[in-house]
Amino acid sequence: MIDFSNFDDIISLTTYFSNNNVCKQAIIESRWGVGEEQDVVCPYCGKHHCNHSKSGRFHCTACNKNFSCLVGTIFENTKLPLIKWFVGMYLISSHKKGISSHQLSRDIHVTQATAWYMLQKIRLLYAQSDADVFDGTVECDEVYIGGKQKWKHQSMRTPHTQGRSTATKTPVFGMMERSTIENEEGEEEPITYVHAFVVGNTNKDTLQPVIQQFVEDGSRVITDELNAYNGLSELGYTHAVVSHGAEEYANGDVFTNSIEGFWSHFRRMITGCYHDVSDEHLQQYIDEAVYRWNTRKASQTERFSDMFNKSIGLVKRWSEIRVGLMVA
Numbered sequence: 114m115i116d117f118s119n120f121d122d123i124i125s126l127t128t129y130f131s132n133n134n135v136c137k138q139a140i141i142e143s144r145w146g147v148g149e150e151q152d153v154v155c156p157y158c159g160k161h162h163c164n165h166s167k168s169g170r171f172h173c174t175a176c177n178k179n180f181s182c183l184v185g186t187i188f189e190n191t192k193l194p195l196i197k198w199f200v201g202m203y204l205i206s207s208h209k210k211g212i213s214s215h216q217l218s219r220d221i222h223v224t225q226a227t228a229w230y231m232l233q234k235i236r237l238l239y240a241q242s243d244a245d246v247f248d249g250t251v252e253c254d255e256v257y258i259g260g261k262q263k264w265k266h267q268s269m270r271t272p273h274t275q276g277r278s279t280a281t282k283t284p285v286f287g288m289m290e291r292s293t294i295e296n297e298e299g300e301e302e303p304i305t306y307v308h309a310f311v312v313g314n315t316n317k318d319t320l321q322p323v324i325q326q327f328v329e330d331g332s333r334v335i336t337d338e339l340n341a342y343n344g345l346s347e348l349g350y351t352h353a354v355v356s357h358g359a360e361e362y363a364n365g366d367v368f369t370n371s372i373e374g375f376w377s378h379f380r381r382m383i384t385g386c387y388h389d390v391s392d393e394h395l396q397q398y399i400d401e402a403v404y405r406w407n408t409r410k411a412s413q414t415e416r417f418s419d420m421f422n423k424s425i426g427l428v429k430r431w432s433e434i435r436v437g438l439m440v441a
């Protein structure tokens with residue numbers, strides 16, 4: 114099996130994955146195991162123990178289909194050498210603020226349109242799932258992203274649209290769990306995990322179901338005084354409110370500063386690298402920022418290993434990413 118901990122820089126990565134067959138072998142081994150233990154599962158019907166066919170592909174005797182190891186991965190039907198994908202995943206996960214399609218196109222020598230397409234596909238690996246449900250203490254907060262008002266000439270601006278307005282901005286809702294993680298010395302240190310989603314509005318009927326989906330019953334939920342959060346205690350949460358209106362930003366551990374740290378991280382990523390994000394793609398950029406935040410204590414090799422596994426359909430929880438590499 115490949116030892117992903119070897120790939121601690123781009124040179125070791127490109128040296129190991131020197132041709133497409135090595136890349137495919139890595140995908141086969143990671144998906145289905147190696148040697149006696151290997152169990153090739155048909156991506157179409159789920160039958161186990163499919164046979165090798167001629168030409169390096171596989172054959173399923175149940176549904177009679179032939180398939181390559183790329184079927185069901187993000188690389189399916191690609192014409193590009195796989196190493197370009199691997200380097201793309203490596204670069205996007207190693208740069209703190211992400212990478213633009215222009216930069217990627219120069220780095221791996223593909224057209225900008227191809228680089229853009231690759232980045233969109235790779236970002237799909239970041240999609241958030243409710244496998245990571247939060248508990249303990251969870252900060253909830255909403256922000257409004259976009260609205261290119263400040264770039265428009267004064268006379269072109271829509272009146273009264275600065276701040277909280279959905280006329281030109283998109284509401285985004287986030288939840289952040291305050292947690293701890295064991296460091297290499299075996300000590301507990303604080304860590305926060307976040308979920309964030311584009312929402313149609315910030316009404317109670319919109320936000321509270323999201324909280325119920327991603328925050329365990331009985332958790333302590335900290336919010337600002339937005340009306341949408343009224344009634345959280347009736348849903349089984351312990352609800353603590355920080356009153357921004359009264360200029361109260363922290364009262365003991367009742368604050369939302371941690372999630373506000375995530376919002377500024379996200380804004381920096383957008384302005385530093387992507388400049389102009391359409392609403393249509395906003396969620397994917399949020400997913401990327403969320404992934405980066407939640408794996409920020411992981412090493413580069415751990416992040417690449419995790420992305421590689423996601424690219425072939427093996428998904429891990431964030432809290433597991435840091436704990437040991439997938440070497441087995």
Ligand SMILES: [Zn+2]
Pocket residue numbers: 155156157158159160173174175176177178
């Ligand atoms: Zn089959």
